[in-house]
Amino acid sequence: MTRHLTPQNLQQLQDSLQARRTLLAQQNNTHLGGQSRVDHARELLLQDGDDDTQRDAEREVDLARTDRDAMALAEIDVALQRLAAGHYGLCADCGDPIPLARLQLAPQALRCVACESLLERDRPKPATL
Numbered sequence: 001m002t003r004h005l006t007p008q009n010l011q012q013l014q015d016s017l018q019a020r021r022t023l024l025a026q027q028n029n030t031h032l033g034g035q036s037r038v039d040h041a042r043e044l045l046l047q048d049g050d051d052d053t054q055r056d057a058e059r060e061v062d063l064a065r066t067d068r069d070a071m072a073l074a075e076i077d078v079a080l081q082r083l084a085a086g087h088y089g090l091c092a093d094c095g096d097p098i099p100l101a102r103l104q105l106a107p108q109a110l111r112c113v114a115c116e117s118l119l120e121r122d123r124p125k126p127a128t129l
Contacts, residue, residue, distance in 0.1 A: 004097040005089045014083055017107045021076045028069045075108040082110075091115050 005013070035043065082088040089098050093115040102109055111119065 005100065005103075009100055009103075010083065010088070013088070013103055013107045014080070016104075017076055017079055017083070020107070021073065021080070024069060024072055024076070028066070028073070031065065031069075072108075075110075078110070079108040093119075 079088065089103060090096070091098055091112040092110040094112065096112050096114075098109055098112050102113060109116070
């Protein structure tokens with residue numbers, strides 16, 4: 001169990017995660033018009049228009065948004081599972097406590113700042129034009 005977080009801290013963080021999840025799920029549902037991601041993507045692909053380039057760009061942005069939302073929901077779900085299992089607030093890499101201030105800003109955080117920095121440093125940089 002995470003000893004550096006009080007029961008009140010854990011409850012506040014859980015409430016924050018649940019609120020974020022609810023809001024994101026509502027926004028996503030509104031964006032998708034109640035459809036599944038697959039049906040929404042199919043509908044976008046079948047849309048007709050005069051400007052193929054513009055439609056393709058809009059479709060790419062839309063699909064990127066649904067991907068980002070799905071990833072954010074998954075991160076929140078993982079955090080809620082870790083909370084239920086008693087592993088919340090501990091770095092997934094080194095096991096050190098994640099500071100409360102970091103969890104308050106990003107309650108879905110899996111890593112301490114040091115391990116997250118190492119991960120980001122080692123990640124390949126995207127190509128620039």
